[in-house]
Amino acid sequence: MVTVNPEFVMEAQRNAPFRECINQAVLVVADGMGIVWATRFVGNPTPERVTGTDALPEVARRCAAKGYRLYLLGAAPGVAEAAAARLQEIAPGLQIAGTYAGSPAPVEEDEIIERIRAASADIVCVAYGAPAQELWIYRNLARLPVAVAIGVGGAFDFLSGRQLRAPGFMRQVGLEWLYRLYREPRRWRRMLALPQFAVLVFLKGRKTV
Numbered sequence: 001m002v003t004v005n006p007e008f009v010m011e012a013q014r015n016a017p018f019r020e021c022i023n024q025a026v027l028v029v030a031d032g033m034g035i036v037w038a039t040r041f042v043g044n045p046t047p048e049r050v051t052g053t054d055a056l057p058e059v060a061r062r063c064a065a066k067g068y069r070l071y072l073l074g075a076a077p078g079v080a081e082a083a084a085a086r087l088q089e090i091a092p093g094l095q096i097a098g099t100y101a102g103s104p105a106p107v108e109e110d111e112i113i114e115r116i117r118a119a120s121a122d123i124v125c126v127a128y129g130a131p132a133q134e135l136w137i138y139r140n141l142a143r144l145p146v147a148v149a150i151g152v153g154g155a156f157d158f159l160s161g162r163q164l165r166a167p168g169f170m171r172q173v174g175l176e177w178l179y180r181l182y183r184e185p186r187r188w189r190r191m192l193a194l195p196q197f198a199v200l201v202f203l204k205g206r207k208t209v
């Protein structure tokens with residue numbers, strides 16, 4: 001599962017392997033109002049925005065109900081553990097198969113796959129940021145011993161409380177990106193993708209659907 005935002009789309013224009021990850025995914029959801037707007041603009045509207053941070057509690061509830069075991073991979077040391085504890089509050093009975101920070105470096109892959117295998121996980125959530133997490137999942141898909149793999153970006157940071165999420169009203173009016181820029185100004189360069197994405201949709205959008 002891939003949660004696509006405008007930065008993903010712009011990265012995919014120049015990064016062919018990343019483009020393939022998105023196009024091969026079984027489930028692609030709109031993580032960002034920019035994507036929701038673009039799908040409306042091109043006349044093929046997606047019903048709503050679904051971020052990794054919003055999807056994870058829902059995934060956790062389903063896992064708890066069905067007895068599926070969730071593995072949380074990525075983020076800074078200790079963050080996945082805190083996010084796991086929060087998810088167990090949200091979804092009582094949730095079985096956490098394991099947590100591990102690790103890194104998306106290829107040299108660590110064998111060890112990480114072995115950890116996930118030993119933990120008998122059913123679903124793995126990978127928080128290495130885009131595009132590293134999607135590329136990591138795609139590279140390892142064939143030998144990943146899970147049914148579902150999801151790239152969740154900063155979801156563990158938000159769930160654990162390490163990062164504050166935008167207030168509800170800002171999320172509702174599509175300004176979560178602005179709040180994130182205020183909290184993490186280093187993201188400004190990445191966010192240049194937003195106006196570039198809007199121009200791309202205006203110029204090419206109607207022709208492709």
Ligand code: UDP
Pocket residue numbers: 074075076101102103104127128129130152153154155156157
């Ligand atoms: N991250 C990591 N290892 C890395 C790079 C990033 O664990 O080598 C984690 C980082 O700690 C954060 C998560 O990846 O928890 C997502 O980062 P970011 O918010 O930049 O992701 P985005 O959703 O914007 O792609």
